Amino acid sequence: MLQMFLRRLFLGAITVAIVSMIIFAGVEILPGDACTAFLEREAQGRVLENCREELDLNRPAVVRYLDWASDALRGDLGVSANGQRSIAEMVGARLQNSLLLAACALIVGVPTAIFLGVVSGLWRDRPVDLVLSTGAIFAMTIPEFVSATVLILVFSVWLGWLPGIVLTSANAPASEFFPEIILPVVVLAMVMTAHILRTVRSSVIEVMNSDYVQMATLKGVPYWRMVFRHALPNALLPAINVVALTIAWLLGGVVVIEVVFNYPGLGRMMIDAISDRDLPVVQAIALIVATVYVGVNLTADLLTMVANPRLRTLYTRK
């Protein structure tokens, strides 16, 4: 068991290491470097040479990668190309805001999704299920910017209930983001709910058809007692992994939402950095997001393993 744990942990660390190499290599391969981006097109000859000298760009790529990676391990993400500001400082507030958005969406989305998923699984193919399943397809397939636009149109423009755009500055305390944060949270929660709901639904259906539940029914266990005591604990296990995937998606894929609502999070910072060709910032954000993604998935895998003895032995046999 402990060995299994360590093995997964090791694999996760390897994945992060590979990601950091891909990120670094990707930025290396692209034409142009921090100096050409900073000095624009007129950069030539001595000016360019001096800049490269100053930023240590003349050393071999491997050496610079090792420097960058070991600095990142110690929490030093370097300085941005144009502002000469510490990236760790710039990213800090933005990351907090993105985490706030993600946390709110999770608090709203996960319980809703599990409840609705169980309902539509238990009443499979009944009107409730048809409505929920169709709604889920709509919610998860329509692009986020489309549903966001429609929600702004209805709740902000026509009804005037909620602000349609976030005007709070990036460094404001969390409490100041209400009520502006409500609409972005609703859009995110909708997509999340749809994904989790579908998984929960199919796993509830599977468990309810399984032999041991049939057995319990035959033995005369009351329906609701059977559902809560016997079926749901098993049926909700796969939800852990989907929730993990949606958390990862929340942190990386909310870029569009942050742009639509003008929300000062990590995603919008990423877009700005890419447009400005601020490569050190892009690298740093990519590394953060990828690490979170790997970490969250790893946690989910370990949780599932702890919670499900059958999976545990299955993994060991492999």
Next chain:
Amino acid sequence: MSLASIPQNSRLGRTLSVLRDVMSRPSGAVGLCLVVFHLILAVISPYIAPFDYRTMNAAMMLTGPDGVHFLGTDHLGRDVFSRTIQGGREAILVTGIATPIAVAWGGMVGIFFGLIGGRVDEVMMRFVDAFLSLPWILKMLVLIVTFGTGIEVLIPTLAFFYGIPVIRIARAATHDVVARDFVAAARARGQSRMTIMRKELLPNVLDALMVEGAMRWSWMLLAFSSLSFLGFGVSPPTPDWGLMIADARGFMSFAPWGVLGPVIALSTLIIGINLTADALAKALGIDRAQKAPV
């Protein structure tokens, strides 16, 4: 049983029966109709559009829907209806070319690693995992900002990035069949890897790839229109739904028709593809419900 052993005409028969199965499900029928409608519209829209999508009219800015301009005009006085019906052409063209390429290369690589297995396979999957842990928009934007936003950049970029998750699907599907007797028999016959891949594995993985392809198409459309929306996709004045929504958003409070046209068009196409993919998965007996939201 390997499908390749069935003669050609019965493969056509199977395609037809799968199609019939898809059509017999309500979601499949509705989805397929929506997709076919959009495909036809994409082809004929330049001929039936009442106005040129570029013609601006300073006297007719942001006017509401009426008998001449069915969906009103936008902030430059262009006809929203004409732009809406043509707004999917670029998206469908780009994703329509990129999807088969993505499925083909991802499928090939996935089948190959599923077949050879072992250390190499394990290492490659770490790379795939690492790649998937980066948000798609970051990967795409970096390339687009560097190389420009033309079709010739978008198609290879989309085809490349959306082929990577296909590797995983194809590999997993291959793993399910690679240990079976007919593959062992082919190995015993001394057939080459290429032949085993093509004749024994591909026919068995094809169903999963088809469903995956349909899903990839809808993800790609989503990515394409999101990029347009963010200003990194189609360049004006070419009509595109994502771009139109981005443009019209600012005037939403007094001219909502500029947003509603493209919103409905884009949503119906993406929902159509997803409903079709769903019905296709059920018709082919592939469970998609556990799939990741990436």
